[in-house]
Amino acid sequence: MKSAYVNTDLTLRAGFDLEPLARVLEDAGLHCLSVNQSDPGTWDANFETSQDYCDPNSSIGALLLAVDSLSAESRISWQACTTREFDMGFQGGDEPFGLDWIISTESLKRIAKLDATMRITLYRHKLG
DSSP: OBOEEEEEEEEEEESSOOHHHHHHHHHTTEEEEEEEEEETTEEEEEEEESSOOSSHHHHHHHHHHHHHTOOHHHHHHHHHOSEEEEEEEEEOOSBSSOOOOOOOHHHHHHHHHTTOEEEEEEEOOOOO
């Protein structure tokens, strides 16, 4: 099995219902994977791009484009989220020996300006 980039998700968490913000982000071109109340008073929402990308930088760019299009009202909800996270997923495998991806300085600056974090998720290689 080959190691590979899988996708990048946008994860939000807030102390309020994220359904209205999720609808706005869907209108901006994102695919909403879920919106749910994880604990009393805590809501989670997860998004991905509507299109598949072969590298994280392109996927992150598409997610950022959607976030950048938020209205001033929706931006208030975005800022009120306690978690704003870009989660890059990678599948581990037997080859190649090394795998590297570059996230551009521009993408990093835009993520920082949004007061968001980045996460790297590595899915282990399934044996047998």
